[in-house]
Amino acid sequence: MAGSRLSLRGGLRAGALPPAVRLSRQADALAADGDPAAAVPLYARALAADPTLAGTHNNHGNALRALGRLDEAAAAYRAAIAHGLDEGMAHYNLGSVLRQAERRVEAEDAFRQALALRPDHAEAWNNRGNLWRDLDRFGEAAACYRRALALRPEWADAHDNFGAVLYLLHEQGGTEEAAELARRWRRDHPGNPLARHIGAAIAGEEADSRAPDDYVRQTFDLFAEEFDRKLAELDYRAPALLAGLLTGEKAEGSLDVLDAGCGTGLCAAALRPRARRLVGVDLSDGMLERARARGLYDELHAAELVGFLAGAPGAFDLVMAADVFCYFGVLDEAFAAARTALRPGGRLAFTVEELTPGDDRPHRVATHGRYAHAEAYVRAALAGAGFELRRCDHDRLRFESGEPVMGLVVLAERSAS
Incomplete structure (x- = not known):
C-alpha cells in the first residue's frame, strides 16, 4: 500500500508562498500525476530551503518508495517524524517501507508505535x-x-x-x-x-457441496495479477496434460470449443487450433481481463459455469475444464450441465485432484479450499450423467508446499442417446 500523502495548508495566496512551500506543492502535483521521478528533486530542493517541513519529508518518502529507493524513503519518513509528524500514519508509512526493505525488526517497532498512536488503523494491523x-x-x-x-x-x-x-x-x-x-x-x-x-x-x-461462487470470484480476482507466475512456480501441468489427452482427436479447426473456467487463458493456445469457435467462461472478471489480452478467444463470458452450460444446449463439440471441478464436491449437477451443452459424441476433458488412497469418502474439501475426488466416484458420476469414459489417467498436476499434487486426467464422451 502506498504511503499517505499530506497536504500543506494555510491562508497564504499562491504568489505569497515561501519558496520551499511552493516547490513542495509543485512536487505534490507531479507525484499525484504519477511522476515520482520528477517530484523527487523538487522535494529535495524544498527541504534544502526549509528542512522543517514535516509533511514534505513524508511525501518525499512516498515518492522515493515509488521509485524503489527504500532506504532513502525510510530516512525521509524518520525525518518527518523528527520534525513533528509524530502521528500514526507517519509511523505506518515507515513500518511499511521497512518491511518492504526486509528490515523487519525496525518495521515491527514502527508498526507498534503506529498502533499505539492510532489503534483503530486497520491497514496498520493488516501490514503488521x-x-x-x-x-x-x-x-x-x-x-x-x-x-x-x-x-x-x-x-x-x-x-x-x-x-x-x-x-x-x-x-x-x-x-x-x-x-x-x-x-x-x-x-x-x-x-x-x-x-x-x-x-x-x-x-x-x-462444507458446502461446492465452493460458493462469491468465494471463487473473490479468490481469483485477488489472485489474477500473479496467477500465471505462481502456477509456473508450482510447475502447473493441467493444461499440458489435457492437451496431451486430446492428441489424435480431431484438430483441424472445425470444433466449437468451450474453455470452462478459463482463468487467464492457459489452455487457449492448445485449444485454438482445434476450434472454429473458442469460447471462454469464468466467474472472475480479473481473470477474464487477462484471458482477453491473449487475443485467442472468439467470446469470453463472465458467468457461473453450471448455469452457462445448462443454458447452451448442444452448443459445443468439446468442453475442457482444467482444475475447475476441484471447486465442486458433488459433481452430478456440473456433469449433467456439461452433457446438455455437448452435442452427441462431444467430449468432456477435465482434471480433478485425486483423493488420498484409503479415504473411503467420495470427495472431501482440503484446508486450501479445493475438493479432492475418489476415482470411483468420478466414474460413477460420469456414467450417471450419460457419459462414456474414454480415459482416466493418474498424473501430477502441480506441487503444493513442495509435495506433488496427484490428479485424475479424464476424457469422457457424451453418449448418443
Missing part, C-alpha cells in the same frame, strides 16, 4: 500481520488480521490474508489453533464467502 507472516509467526499474524477485520469487516484483502495464514498455521502443525481461529472467523463473519468456505475446511466442519 504481513510482517509476522514474513517471519513465519503465523499465530501472531492471525491475531493482527483478526484485529484488522474487526475494524473493517468487509475488507477482502484482510479476509484473504487471514485465510492464507490459517492454512499456513495448520500446515506448520498448529492444527488446533488454526481450527479454533477458523471457527471464530466463521462465527464473526457468517456472510463472508472466504470465512464460510475456507473456515469450514480448516475447522474440519461440514
